[in-house]
Structures are given as C-alpha cells and as structure tokens.
Amino acid sequence: MTDTAIDGDIKPTTVASYLRRHPEFLTEYPELANQLVLPSANGPAASLAVHQLRTLREKNAELETRLRELSSIAGDNETLMRRVHGLMLALLGAADIEETVRSVVRRLTDDFKSERVRLVFFGDLAGLPDEPWLLREPRGASGLPEFASFLAHGDPVAGRLAPDKLHRLFGDAAPDVRSAALMRIGPDALLAIGSGDSNRFHPGMGTLFLDMISTTVGSAIERARKAA
Template sequence: MIDDRAEKLSAHEVAVWLRRHPNFLGQFPDLALSLVVPKEDGKTASLSSYQLEILRDKNRDLTRRLNELGMNAQDNERLTQHLQTLSLALLRARLPADIVQTLAACLKEDFAGECVRIISFTAVPGMLGDWFSHIPAEDPRLQPFADCLANGEPICGRLNPEKLPVLFGDDRTHTQSIALIPVTDVGLIAVGSADPHRFYPGMGTLFLRWIGELFQTALIQSRR
C-alpha cells in the first residue's frame, strides 16, 4: 500500500530552507506580493512594505551613527588644537613657576576647566595661590592616591571622599565630577566641575595622559 499522505514541514524547516534559498521569492513574485508580515501593533503589512520599513530603520540608525562620528571628530580636532596650543606655551616657559602657571591657565581657558588644582612633589619657587600645593611624595596625605600614582592612569568621575580635602580643601563646589591626572615623579593635576556628567568613568583619557606627559617633560627640561 502506497502512503500518499503529504509530508508535513515545520515552520522552522521552512525558515531554514528559505534562508538557504534567498532568491526563491524572485522566482515567484506573486507569492512575495501575497505574503503578509505582522507588525508590533497587531496589524499586517505586505512583505515589500515590511522590508522598506526595515531599510528605513537601518538608514536612520546609520545616519545617527554618522552624526555621532562627525561630532566626535570635531571634538577631537578641537582638543588636538588646544593640545598644540598648550605644547607651544609650555615650550616658551622657562622657569618651573612659569610652567605651572601656564598649565593652569591653559586648562582653565582652552580646556574650559572650572576648577584647577596642582600638587607638586617638589617646591616650586615663586608659586602662590590656593590652587597650588607643595606636598612631598612620601607625605601621608597622599596615601589615598597611592594606586593612582602607581599605575599612572588618569581617573574620571567622582572621587572617594578622602581624596577631596587634599585637592580642594573645604571647597566642594566643583567636585561633582573630576579629572585626575597623575604625573610620574612630579605630582597631581586635578580639574573639577560642578557638572556631575562633565567627567565620567569610561570616557577617553588619552588627551589627559598627553597633558600629564607634556607637563612632566616641560618641568624636567626647565630643571636641567
């Protein structure tokens, strides 16, 4: 007896077969026109309309990403220009005090730093002001910064409370977010902001690291 029952295919098997034969609907255009695709709101749409909507969504996503890349490129170009300005200014400075003051001025003016604090491990003759401190590297007050100074990596975001008095004293106005730059054998640079979103964990620190290296090199050259 011949079994004439039609073989039944599961929906999964049909989907797998169609994925392996993407040109199938091109051979049967009437079938492509008759297919309907459910939408989130419960209504249905033709396959062509559904595909068009997917392409539009992808196009909007690509446009958004391109805009973000464009904005990032502009920000990086602006930062690079400011970094060049800082480099030239530090090259012109001759004395350690001039270098420290130049760095602080550039961070405030060119990099829009709301509050700048600099700690130097060695004394800098002629330096005055509440934004500058001379604290030897072995001073116990710097113990909270031991890990940061050891790895040399900048930190962005909110700092632990024990770090704040060393950097900002009793002023907490600009400590909602901070960029902290450890400078090997030199000291610490801190830029504070009243905006909690100005500096945040995970943001790029390449430019901050370069600023620290420029400051370190300029001071070494001035002391020779």
C-alpha cells in the same frame, strides 16, 4: 497559527521548516513577496515587500544617527587636539618653572574651560609660586595615602572621587566638585581638574587626551627643572 494541515497533509510547520532550509525560495517566486502578509506590532499588517522597505528605512535612519554622532565626536576631538597643541606651544615658550605652572593652569582654565585646577608637588621644588591652586607635600607621595593606588599605577582616572580625596585637593570647595580627572605628572607631581558637572568626567570616557596633557605638562616641568 495552529498546526492544522493545509492542502492535505502539508502543515504550517512543514512550510516554515522548508523556508528556513531554503531562504532563496522567494528569489524563484518573487510574486509571492507582494502577497505574503506579516504582522506588525506598530501598525497594521503589511506585505513582505513593504515590511522589508520599512526595515531598510529604519536601518538607514539608525546609520544616519550613528554617522551624526561620529561626526560630532570627530569635531570634538579636533577641538581638543587644537587645545592640547596650544598648551604645548605655551609651555615651550615658558622661561622657568613658575611661568610653566602658571601657563598650565591658565590654559586649562581658559582653553579647556576647567573650573578648578590643582597641581600637587612632592618635595620642595624651588621657584614655585604661592597660589591657591598649587599644593605642596614635602613628605612626597607617602604624604598622600589617599592617592596611593592612583600613584602606584599612574594611569589617568576620571569620575567621582571619594570625599577624602576631594577635600585633600580642593579643601572647602570640595562639596562643589561633582566629578574630576586625575593625572600623574612625572615622578614628583599630580594634576587634578574638578568640575561641578557630574557628567564632565566619568569612568567611561577615553583617557587619550588626559594622557597627552599629563605627558605634555610633565615634559615641560622636567625641562624647566633642568634649566633652573
């Protein structure tokens, strides 16, 4: 709209400025709401009332979508919580270190649908089974220079790992692992879960359940070690 004067000396910019300073204007003159016309990028021009109704419907649709997303997340979290609880119960019933680590791998594989699980132990802990998913590093953490940064801070990480880390954990199967989660298990071990899905584990995901798993497994291994 040009700034040509309307009704004498009144200009459109003057009207616009007045309405900005008095947003309650239409409450005093509600009949104008049905007469004002607003342009639309998605269709024909509409009255202010129709425009407000359309905007309200769009906002309601956005809220409904967000509510469905939150409900889905809540359902997923409840499922994960039940699985962590099942893992905890299984580990409480383990008689020794071998049964403990076997229960960890079995639960992660069956309940959490983990494709590849690796437990890496530092030193030479007695009673561990000889299995492809269990790795030993007799030199301790110093024998895993690829994971020095991770072991230093100890927080769970999720995402795509560098090729040297993947090869150290998964060997010849490393090319099939597109994403992974790493958890520090107490002072003497780490737990890795690998997936062929590049979106299964990513940096933007929360680590609450990874923390819970690492704490649960670490406590169970420490208890089994002391009982040996």
